[in-house]
Amino acid sequence: MGLTIIEKILSEHSGKQVKAGDIVVAGLDFIMGQDGTSPLAIKAFEEMNGEAVFDKDKIALVIDHSSPSPNDGVSALHKMMRDFVKSKGVHLYDIGEGVCHQVVPESGKVGPGSLVIGADSHTCTYGALNAFSTGVGSTDLAGGLISGQMWFKVPETLKFVCNGQLQAGVYSKDLILYLIGNITADGATYMAAEYTGEAISNISMDARFTISNMAIEMGAKAGLMEADEKTFNWLKQFTSESFEKVEADTDASYYNIKEYDVSSLEPQVAMPHTVDNVSPVSQVSGTPVNQAVLGTCTNGRLEDLRIAASILKGRKVNPDVRFIVAPASKNIYLQAMQEGTLQELIEAGAAVVTPGCGPCVGTHNGVPSNGENVISTANRNFKGRMGNSSAYIHLASPATVAASALVGKITDPREFIK
Amino acid sequence: MKLEGNTHKFGKDVNTDYIISGKYKFKTLDMRELAKHVMEDLDTDFYNKITAGDFIVGESNFGCGSSREQAPLAIKYANIGAVIAKSFARIFYRNAINTGLPVVECDTDNIDAGDILKVDLETGSILNKTKNETIQAKPLPDVMIKILKDGGLAPHFRKHGGFNL
Numbered sequence: 402m403g404l405t406i407i408e409k410i411l412s413e414h415s416g417k418q419v420k421a422g423d424i425v426v427a428g429l430d431f432i433m434g435q436d437g438t439s440p441l442a443i444k445a446f447e448e449m450n451g452e453a454v455f456d457k458d459k460i461a462l463v464i465d466h467s468s469p470s471p472n473d474g475v476s477a478l479h480k481m482m483r484d485f486v487k488s489k490g491v492h493l494y495d496i497g498e499g500v501c502h503q504v505v506p507e508s509g510k511v512g513p514g515s516l517v518i519g520a521d522s523h524t525c526t527y528g529a530l531n532a533f534s535t536g537v538g539s540t541d542l543a544g545g546l547i548s549g550q551m552w553f554k555v556p557e558t559l560k561f562v563c564n565g566q567l568q569a570g571v572y573s574k575d576l577i578l579y580l581i582g583n584i585t586a587d588g589a590t591y592m593a594a595e596y597t598g599e600a601i602s603n604i605s606m607d608a609r610f611t612i613s614n615m616a617i618e619m620g621a622k623a624g625l626m627e628a629d630e631k632t633f634n635w636l637k638q639f640t641s642e643s644f645e646k647v648e649a650d651t652d653a654s655y656y657n658i659k660e661y662d663v664s665s666l667e668p669q670v671a672m673p674h675t676v677d678n679v680s681p682v683s684q685v686s687g688t689p690v691n692q693a694v695l696g697t698c699t700n701g702r703l704e705d706l707r708i709a710a711s712i713l714k715g716r717k718v719n720p721d722v723r724f725i726v727a728p729a730s731k732n733i734y735l736q737a738m739q740e741g742t743l744q745e746l747i748e749a750g751a752a753v754v755t756p757g758c759g760p761c762v763g764t765h766n767g768v769p770s771n772g773e774n775v776i777s778t779a780n781r782n783f784k785g786r787m788g789n790s791s792a793y794i795h796l797a798s799p800a801t802v803a804a805s806a807l808v809g810k811i812t813d814p815r816e817f818i819k
Numbered sequence: 820m821k822l823e824g825n826t827h828k829f830g831k832d833v834n835t836d837y838i839i840s841g842k843y844k845f846k847t848l849d850m851r852e853l854a855k856h857v858m859e860d861l862d863t864d865f866y867n868k869i870t871a872g873d874f875i876v877g878e879s880n881f882g883c884g885s886s887r888e889q890a891p892l893a894i895k896y897a898n899i900g901a902v903i904a905k906s907f908a909r910i911f912y913r914n915a916i917n918t919g920l921p922v923v924e925c926d927t928d929n930i931d932a933g934d935i936l937k938v939d940l941e942t943g944s945i946l947n948k949t950k951n952e953t954i955q956a957k958p959l960p961d962v963m964i965k966i967l968k969d970g971g972l973a974p975h976f977r978k979h980g981g982f983n984l
Binding site: 424426436437438440441444445448449450451466467472474475478520521522524536537538539540541543544547548550552554586587590591620622675762763764768781783784785786788790 | 913
């Protein structure tokens with residue numbers, strides 16, 4: 402019997418052939434922590450009597466969730482991270498560098514076949530690069546920092562075959578929202594999701610990251626994709642290191658294979674307060690919007706900003722809508738600035754905040770008021786997520802967010818796309 | 820290890836933002852302070868309803884969402900004895916074991932708020948004293964038992980200098 406992508410990666414990193422269900426201790430290629438999880442990991446590192454890190458070049462800490470610091474409590478935790486990286490020689494992406502799930506791929510240190518842990522649940526994002534990357538807590542992170550290893554239960558794989566072509570105005574965000582709505586918030590718990598088919602090969606790397614990013618929202622441990630020319634061309638921008646792609650064997654064993662035809666998919670919206678509460682935009686359009694958010698590790702990439710700008714160029718967002726834009730990294734911020742995309746967004750009414758997580762996690766940059774509706778390109782709409790449990794968060798694509806900001810109501814973006 | 824306490828019942832998909840909101844967890848490492856806000860968005864007065872050793876009983880997918888270890892820690896420091904649910908999200912489950920919060924996976928359909936439960940963590944047997952019923956939980960994987968026996972992953976590392984699973 403053949404092996405899945407994840408079985409191959411875990412076999413390679415544990416030095417023996419493993420199958421779903423086996424438990425292995427495997428060597429790690431890269432480790433990431435952010436400002437919501439690293440302080441506790443540093444504490445655990447000390448409790449473990451940690452002295453040196455296993456390899457300072459395979460670790461990055463990122464200050465992105467509460468960045469720049471909005472209060473003295475956060476400042477103290479940021480300082481703890483800065484002190485740690487100085488004493489251990491580890492790289493820190495400090496305020497303004499961007500959100501962890503953009504700066505880590507841009508570091509060029511993660512690629513096909515890599516095994517990565519990150520103390521952030523959306524670490525599954527790098528699955529788009531044909532890497533097995535998964536979210537862990539602070540104590541597992543600390544164990545990794547010391548030993549360069551973690552124990553894993555080899556997961557079964559749930560394969561999503563996405564056939565057909567997305568229509569104009571329908572994006573990878575709509576596809577992943579649809580898939581999550583279809584299999585629900587725990588439909589892939591303990592499993593690796595694998596996305597394949599022409600609808601995946603036809604889209605850009607920016608669009609692929611969005612899909613892998615949200616694997617955790619169906620409970621999955623990883624959101625894997627195959628590597629192709631687009632993968633390697635994307636990596637070439639950031640590294641000269643060569644990676645070898647990892648392909649599943651044709652006789653690999655899957656938990657389940659689900660086939661979809663995406664050709665008639667319409668834009669989707671996840672309604673409050675769960676990510677799997679998904680409706681086609683036509684069923685929910687007209688809902689008033691008070692705040693629109695473009696950005697985050699899900700949809701703050703250059704292509705996302707361009708899509709929004711193509712709808713907003715030369716127009717003004719509705720005066721009753723606060724439109725907040727958080728580019729995913731400094732690199733993207735600069736490119737969007739140089740090519741004029743950012744100017745188009747700002748002229749349309751965008752308030753641009755520091756590259757990073759923006760208002761997604763409820764720490765700063767736009768906490769909604771009681772009873773307000775938010776439409777956001779983020780990945781979570783849990784009650785209270787953005788800092789107010791009496792607000793209502795809706796998730797959608799950059800195009801749907803831009804169209805909704807313009808009209809002041811949830812709007813099908815295809816009205817603005819020729 | 821045997822635990823006995825009162826049941827606080829919650830629904831499915833209890834996410835880590837509900838367990839401890841991001842607006843608190845970024846500010847401090849003082850888990851006693853965070854514990855006061857545990858489950859606040861689902862039940863504003865929850866912390867004050869807890870008697871030490873009580874259980875949180877959920878349905879499916881307990882602990883879904885973020886990787887914040889503050890979630891199991893806030894529950895632990897709120898003096899909850901164990902979390903019992905039909906299924907757990909995987910990062911929460913790992914974090915709970917790593918930080919020493921007992922998690923028990925079993926059918927919870929017939930456990931109601933206020934039921935008095937007696938939980939034997941070693942055998943996985945749960946006696947619902949109020950209903951006089953016994954429920955059998957799924958056993959923990961061996962590696963997790965080893966980590967729990969050492970008191971969590973940090974003591975495991977202190978003892979062995981790395982993984983010894």
